[in-house]
Amino acid sequence: KAGVTQTPRYLIKTRGQQVTLSCSPISGHRSVSWYQQTPGQGLQFLFEYFSETQRNKGNFPGRFSGRQFSNSRSEMNVSTLELGDSALYLCASSEGFSGNTIYFGEGSWLTVV
Amino acid sequence: GESVGLHLPTLSVQEGDNSIINCAYSNSASDYFIWYKQESGKGPQFIIDIRSNMDKRQGQRVTVLLNKTVKHLSLQIAATQPGDSAVYFCAEGLRTSYGKLTFGQGTILTVHP
Numbered sequence: 001k002a003g004v005t006q007t008p009r010y011l012i013k014t015r016g017q018q019v020t021l022s023c024s025p026i027s028g029h030r031s032v033s034w035y036q037q038t039p040g041q042g043l044q045f046l047f048e049y050f051s052e053t054q055r056n057k058g059n060f061p062g063r064f065s066g067r068q069f070s071n072s073r074s075e076m077n078v079s080t081l082e083l084g085d086s087a088l089y090l091c092a093s094s095e096g097f098s099g100n101t102i103y104f105g106e107g108s109w110l111t112v113v
Numbered sequence: 114g115e116s117v118g119l120h121l122p123t124l125s126v127q128e129g130d131n132s133i134i135n136c137a138y139s140n141s142a143s144d145y146f147i148w149y150k151q152e153s154g155k156g157p158q159f160i161i162d163i164r165s166n167m168d169k170r171q172g173q174r175v176t177v178l179l180n181k182t183v184k185h186l187s188l189q190i191a192a193t194q195p196g197d198s199a200v201y202f203c204a205e206g207l208r209t210s211y212g213k214l215t216f217g218q219g220t221i222l223t224v225h226p
Contacts, residue, residue, distance in 0.1 A: 033212030048212030
């Protein structure tokens with residue numbers, strides 16, 4: 001069974017631009033969550049989607065948004081990029097029910113210059 | 114101002130020793146706890162989880178202990194191998210807060226041959 005797949009793996013963007021990251025969950029998983037990992041703040045929860053609905057949201061500004069498609073694939077978007085948005089963005093998937101194991105992808109490395 | 118990187122605790126052991134990694138969690142309402150291993154350049158890899166109605170759970174070469182009285186979690190790795198070298202994170206969550214985990218700062222484990 002393939003794991004959580006994220007694309008692109010690496011990207012460089014300029015301040016003020018926007019970026020879209022993509023995530024394909026493990027087959028059969030209906031929940032996709034996104035995390036940001038930085039040296040300064042560690043791993044922080046962004047949001048979680050299940051059956052195309054956002055069920056949970058972390059404490060990030062509105063520039064960070066996401067969506068989920070009917071096939072459970074998910075995208076997250078960051079608009080008006082700031083230098084501080086440089087981070088590893090991790091996608092995780094699970095079956096979506098109470099206590100299910102959450103599996104992470106390899107992440108997308110975003111550098112904002 | 115400038116962001117300051119997290120100063121992660123470190124644990125250095127010899128190959129074949131047993132390792133114990135500790136974690137203090139923050140929310141007394143958390144009822145689900147997970148240990149992840151993250152190697153350089155990769156996403157977090159699931160190791161083992163435990164529900165709040167348990168004190169101990171064993172896996173292959175790993176044991177997780179949960180002390181709810183003092184909000185403490187530990188991961189024991191038996192016969193540590195060089196391939197175990199990585200950053201280890203504990204994460205806590207509510208089984209009803211789908212996909213949302215709060216991560217600890219992590220511990221760097223280095224295993225010397």
